[in-house]
Amino acid sequence: MPVTLEDIAKRVGKSITTVSRALHGYDDVSPETKELVRSVAEEMGYTPSTLAQRLQKKRSDTLGLILPTFGPRFSDPFFSEFLAGVGNQASEQGYDMLVSTRAPGEEEMNAYRLNVQSRRVDGFIVVRTRRQDTRIDYLSSIEFPFVAFGRTEGVIDYPFVDENSLLGMRMIAEHLMGFGHQRIACISAPPYLMFSEYRIRGLREGLSKDKLYLPDDMVFEGDLTLRGGYEQARGILNLSDYPTAIAACNDLMALGAVSAAQEQGLVIGKDISITGFDDIPMAEHAHPPLTTVRQPIYQIGRKVCEMLIDLIQGRSLEERQIILEPELVVRGSSGAAPQN
């Protein structure tokens, strides 16, 4: 049986209240009592029951994070790194993190509702935002604390952190055009995701500066996985007059595309250029290393978490809506457009 305040109280011959206050360092307890209580608590190996503390304080000191995933073989390096960021920040600030995975849909919404209503978490971190995002609609409507990683369509009045995808893809466009590429394909993300639009638009806008166009039939929708990138790239490479560059909307798909191109005997960065987005650790160590746009995922995780805790504790955020400027990382997977 774990040691309780009562056990200590009995041992030192004081009331539970006094013991509680002594342990919290309140200064309306005599130094001697304080010292006594502390040493006895230490000796008895006392640790307060979080359950009891939480019930009394009416807080769970817990942050919720529901990862949107499809199928069992979930393995997105992006999420693991984000998770590490959130998790480390949370534990530094004394918060627990409740993690689960759920495919987008009703089940997912139920998970949000259950966690809210049963008061299991004090706030949520919402990742991979959608153009119309029922999670955000719900949390906003009940004024439940949350911070989003990403934006949604329309006017946004909730706190979020996002990277400037538009600019990121514009940089990719300029980079590729600088290499003389004129025919460029895009492997995009599912259109219901907000960043999908930003990234395609960024690419379009970038290309238009040199009077280049990205026709709709040069946009191939991928599912953000390696396999998805691989499959879309195969489709692209089967075209009679396939493009000289492929800009994928995340690194995983870019890596899949690299794989498909190599399978056809193409030399990446020479016969064809392929770019990604995110700069996951693997991007640097792929062969050839991937030209991509860096998002400081771990740092974003920390930041989002910190904002959420501020929100929960009623502090006002100095920055409520943060858009990070991306950084182009040029590596071997992109090069001069082939002449012919």
Place this chain on the structure above:
Amino acid sequence: MPVTLEDIAKRVGKSITTVSRALHGYDDVSPETKELVRSVAEEMGYTPSTLAQRLQKKRSDTLGLILPTFGPRFSDPFFSEFLAGVGNQASEQGYDMLVSTRAPGEEEMNAYRLNVQSRRVDGFIVVRTRRQDTRIDYLSSIEFPFVAFGRTEGVIDYPFVDENSLLGMRMIAEHLMGFGHQRIACISAPPYLMFSEYRIRGLREGLSKDKLYLPDDMVFEGDLTLRGGYEQARGILNLSDYPTAIAACNDLMALGAVSAAQEQGLVIGKDISITGFDDIPMAEHAHPPLTTVRQPIYQIGRKVCEMLIDLIQGRSLEERQIILEPELVVRGSSGAAPQN
């Protein structure tokens, strides 16, 4: 303010006790009351306070999972998949999952102790076991429920799930020997990890069947990351008379090794064979796809979680110690040894 039992009690003009029993479907409540209570609860949007329930039941209904990670750029596909398995099983059985990341060491042990003593979790899942594992020593010594993924040195009397690494690497050895490889290097895992020993030993035993040897200077210690595999492989390829095959102890390092070899202009599966272990999703989609040993990571996660819940709920396990037989997956990264 959330709806409480008391609110409902007032509305229906009954006692809190009766409401509680009605909602739990006890049959010492009249059908009418039961029906009334239920509809009112529904209408008022009642959800019980987990905090209160937990305090009263003296259970947290929460499973702990502390991922051992080094540094911020944590992105191990292996863990994400395992996490998904554990998480899905947990939520199906009504358990929450408390996840955190900690580098092995004192901080990590403190996290275990804190979670135990503050009664934040009912049990732990211990991953990536070490030869001498203080986490397991600690949990065993206080008889706290846990299930390990992996084994430790010596006699084992705790519940675990593990794959047969020994056999897995033996299969790799046989596979490579079948292709005529005679000089084989190993990129191993940090030696404090238990599976590191099994895998090296498996490789050794396998090779010895054909009277081949794995000298100590052909074992290169990697850190299980892409970069680690890359760096060790570069070292290996710098040897004047480098081996014709590299057996890495996990897929991530194998992929790093592939990258290093390709950088030297080698054709994988022809000039040099490289194998992995785990069969992470990426293994299939790498170029060339990776020959490896499959571990059903997601399923293992589910199983470990299920066992832990059985343990917590006092059921006896039908199988307390499970060793899964591995499956060799032959793909393009391995082939006939080059002649010369």
Place this chain on the structure above:
DNA sequence: TTGAAAGCGCTAACAA
């Protein structure tokens, strides 16, 4: 079939 009362372990307002 129902309710009163106790208690899970803690914090905090108030009184002494």
Place this chain on the structure above:
DNA sequence: TTGTTAGCGCTTTCAA
């Protein structure tokens, strides 16, 4: 400086 009391929201004996 300390203790008494109440209460967080729930479950569960015990008595009616």
